[in-house]
Amino acid sequence: MGLLPLRRPTTKPLRGANNERKVTPAVTERTLVLIKPDGVQRLLVGRILARYEERGLKLVGLKLVQVDRDLAERHYAVHREKPFFNSLVDFITSGPLVALALEGPNAIAVLRATNGATRPWEAAPGTIRGDLALEVAQNIVHASDGLDTAATELALWFKPGELVSYEREIDRWVVAPAD
Ligand code: DAT
Numbered sequence: 001m002g003l004l005p006l007r008r009p010t011t012k013p014l015r016g017a018n019n020e021r022k023v024t025p026a027v028t029e030r031t032l033v034l035i036k037p038d039g040v041q042r043l044l045v046g047r048i049l050a051r052y053e054e055r056g057l058k059l060v061g062l063k064l065v066q067v068d069r070d071l072a073e074r075h076y077a078v079h080r081e082k083p084f085f086n087s088l089v090d091f092i093t094s095g096p097l098v099a100l101a102l103e104g105p106n107a108i109a110v111l112r113a114t115n116g117a118t119r120p121w122e123a124a125p126g127t128i129r130g131d132l133a134l135e136v137a138q139n140i141v142h143a144s145d146g147l148d149t150a151a152t153e154l155a156l157w158f159k160p161g162e163l164v165s166y167e168r169e170i171d172r173w174v175v176a177p178a179d
Pocket residue numbers: 079084088117118136137138139141142143145
């Protein structure tokens with residue numbers, strides 16, 4: 001589908017020209033995160049993005065999107081039979097949202113934990129939902145919940161050319177070398 005294959009870090013240490021050890025490239029998992037319309041309207045985009053960046057996750061895709069119903073319904077297709085489906089689609093299409101593609105070791109689990117439990121009253125303090133939300137229907141952020149979902153959702157929200165692969169100098173301090 002044109003996305004980079006998701007893979008674990010190589011176990012083989014890379015060596016430079018003088019045989020010095022190089023940091024393993026930081027491609028481990030990629031996941032989709034949405035800062036939903038409530039996050040945009042509440043002026044929280046910068047602070048939420050800062051949390052992900054500070055955690056060490058690499059930003060590989062970023063855009064502001066006014067979602068149409070078709071994309072919203074496809075994104076939440078798994079919830080189609082739920083009683084809250086229509087209001088969920090109404091909400092996600094009610095204003096622009098920010099779509100992010102984030103990359104890092106265990107990025108899928110890291111983002112789910114950083115965002116916190118779906119029901120904000122059950123979300124631990126320190127998580128985004130635990131600190132910034134009260135209502136399940138307005139819980140600020142979305143993150144893919146597994147490898148397959150991440151691949152499907154990234155393909156739904158980003159064209160392959162909108163995802164950018166690049167090196168970061170700080171990754172020698174963020175991503176442990178494989179050995
Ligand atoms: P998550 O967003 O944590 O993956 P989910 O996939 O179970 O949670 O549900 C998707 C979204 O649907 C969730 O972020 C908010 C909304 N939602 C879930 N349960 C709801 C409920 N009981 N009433 C209203 N909205 C709900």
